Amino acid sequence: MQIVGVTTQQEVYIASKDRKFRINEIFLIEDETVASPMGEVVETFSYNRFIPMGFEQGMMDQGLRQALEQIGYDIGADDIHLAKLRLFEEAVHPIQTGAGVRPPVFDEVKHLLIRGEADSGLVLGEIRSTDHMHHTLPEAFDGLLEVLEHGEVRPQHGAPLLYDIQSMQQYPHIGIFGGSGSGKSFGMRVMLEELMKLDIPTLVFDPHFEMSFSDAAPSAGDVKDYSQAFTAVQVGQDVGVDFTALSTRDVERLLAAASPLSESMANVVQSLHKRKDSHASFADRISNTADALELGKHRVESVLTSNGEGLSKEEFERYDTYRKLLDQFGSLPPASVKGIQWRLGRLAQAGLFQHNIQAVENALYAGKLVVIQGSSWLLQVFASYVTSTLYNKRRTYRDAKLKGEAANFFPPFIVATDEAHNFAPKGMEAPSKPTLKEIAQEGRKYGAFLIMATQRPTLLDETITAQLNTKFVFRTVRGTDIQTIKEETDLTAEESQRLPYLRSGDAFVSSALFGRTIPTRIRMAHTTTPHVQNPFDELKEMKQAEDGAFLDVIRDYSPLSESDLMAKLSDINGRLGTSYTVNDLKDELERLEQQGKVKKQISPFASLYTVT
Structure with missing residues (x-):
């Protein structure tokens, strides 16, 4: 392998007669005048005698063909493999044409590939096109993972x-x-x-109910048992919001998540909410205010001036409460008060105020991963509360420590979420967005970090996107998202063009830590999602189960005469829990007869059905 054609300080062409080049391979140029630089293959091309000489495409042009012939390549007979090599560091002057090229050994490129140690870092995958240096890998970096490729697990x-x-x-x-x-x-x-291997406290918002780590992957082999390293909780069933801890601004954000608030609705919350309100006291105040506004001050006063004639003591006291509320809040718009009442009721109906976050805090103290599940809108509401609460606890501890004051320890933690554009959308408000933006901008000082996953990076808040110092970019097809990725990463034009064609599980890792984009095959997961079953297989299994139950019942009446269907129908429906008509039952028997599960005998009087 050697340098051919015109060279520059940034790019060169390498050629070989017997070795095909691969995208992202690393090569060392044996040119001591520029300190033997290294580069990465960004484009490949193979040229052979079956390609017409007038054919020009990509890097192969007339000048390069002439250069190859001058250094001994037989264009008419040889298969010639070419690659464009982009140098990692700009050379002080152009590379010498004809210089030798060879693959490096691991120690020569370790500083480009490895950051950290295997026992204290995240082992995420295998760097593509580095298999030629596998035999030079130190033992500490070998045998760390398995890869699922083409349906097969390989080391x-x-x-x-x-x-x-x-x-x-x-x-x-x-x-x-x-x-x-x-x-x-x-x-x-x-x-x-x-993260669970390293006991890093992590908070995961899971709108798809798929982040369970209890079930090992079928081909995982002898791996860590993650079932004790994570805790899964559901909003409204296991965790919720301690309403008494909410400020008026917090209450506004929660209610706005249920449905956007108008300016007059926000004024209702600011007027009616009191510090240390419980959900019950706040809900009662809103309900009584709504009733009082509906009755009107004139009617309330007339009832009270008549000393509550015909009313019980409790009813009279209620009208007295109405009068006090009207004196304070009589100017509030009734429709806005009703709107707040509906929003609060929606959150209460979801169980949001029936629990607290003690289970989350305890798990984080124990170094566990906490998976918080729920519907998307409810998670957004809860995320605004739990992230701000936990972040403030961590921030309070760190600030107190810097001042030399005593404070309760709260561990550093990571917040991870899928569908991140729903939690922090660009150009729109969301309950959790302010806290996530604050963590993105200032969290590292306090030990709070983000992992944001999304199908639509274009829709993710730009402030947060800009603070994501490491980006894993998988297959992306939409042009606007590719443009956003190009703006926010150091992907080259060639790598951006490859994004729509990446295999599932392949990714470009663009990180300030590495200083370059690294093509990676993500390792095989040790656990599996609960949604692993193909939905069409699920449909088939369900139909088979229904057919089995139907045949078990019909077998007791077999042979079943067509003339007896009406007489047996009620009993069959009762045992199956169905509501078949006679025609429905006959259709089912005919369908199963076509599948060979029921035998049909035709007689002059009626057909007989027998379970085979």
């Missing part, structure tokens, strides 16, 4: 992608971008498994 063949968790102090926050089916959620699962 590690190249250098591992290690993410140094300590580096988040300097390069905080991680973004995971990719379209549906690209391996984005799979990559996030692998990342969370690695």
Whole structure:
């Protein structure tokens, strides 16, 4: 292999007669005049005698063909393999044409590939096109992972992608971008498994109910048992909001998540909410105010001036409460008060105020991963409360420590979420967005970090996107998202063009930690999602189960005469829990007869059905 054609200080062409080049391979140029620089293959091309000489495409042009002939390549007979090599560092002058090229050994490129140690970092995958240096890998970096490729599990063949968790102090926050089916959620699962290995407290918002780590993957082998390393809770069933701890601004945000608030509704909350209100006291105040406004001051006063004639003591006291509320809040718009009442009722009906976050705090103290599940809108509401509460506790502790004051310890933690654009949308308000933006901008000083996964990076808040110092980019098809990724990463034009064609599980890792984009195959996950079953297989299994139950019942009446269907119909429906008509029952028997599960005998009087 050698340098051919015209060279520059940034790019060169390399040629070989017998070795095909691969995208992202690393090569060392044996040119001591420029300190033997290294570069990465960004474009490949093979030229052979079956290609017409007038054919020009990509890097092969007339000048390059002439250069190849001058240094001994037989264009008419040889297969010639070419690659464009982009240097990692600009050379002081153009590379010497004819200089030798060779693959490096691991020690020569370790500083480009490895950040951190295997026992203290996240083992996330295998760096692509590094298998040629596998035999030179130190034992500490070999055998760390397995890769699922083409449906088969294989051992590690190249250098591992290690993410140094300590580096988040300097390069905080991680973004995971990719379209549906690209391996984005799979990559996030692998990342969370690695965090559990290191006992890093992590808060995960899971709108799809898929982040369970109890079930080992079928081909996982002997791996860590993650079932004790995570806790799954549901909003409204296991965790909720301590209403007494909410400020008036917090209450506004929660209610706005249920449905946007108008300016007059926000004024209602500011007027009616009192410090240390419980949900019951606040709800009663709103309900009584709404009733009082509906009755009107004139009617309330007339009842009270008549000394509550015909009313019980409780009813009279209620009217007295109405009068006091009208004196204070009589100017509030009744429709706005009703709107707040409806929003509060919606949150209460979801169980949001029936619990607190003690279970979350206890799990984080224990170094566990906490998966918070619920509907998307309810998670957004709850996320605004739990993230701000936990972040304030961590911030209070760190500020007190810096001042030399005593404070209760609260551990550093990571917030991870899928569908991140719903929690922090660009150009729109969301309950959790202010806290997430604050963590993105200032969290590293206090030990709070983000992992934001989304199919639509274009829709994610730009302030947060800009603070994601490491980005895992999976297959992306939409042009606007590719443009956003190009603006927010150091992906080259060639790599951006490859984004729509990446295999599921392949990703470009653009990180300030590495200083370059690293192509990676994400390792095989050790656990599996509860949604692993194909929905069409599920449909088939369900139909088979229904057919089995139907045949078990019909077998007791077999042979079943067509003339007896009406007489047996009620009993059959009772045992099956169905509401068949005679025609429905006959259709089912005919369908199963066509499948060979029921035998039909035709007689002059009636057909007989027998279960085979």
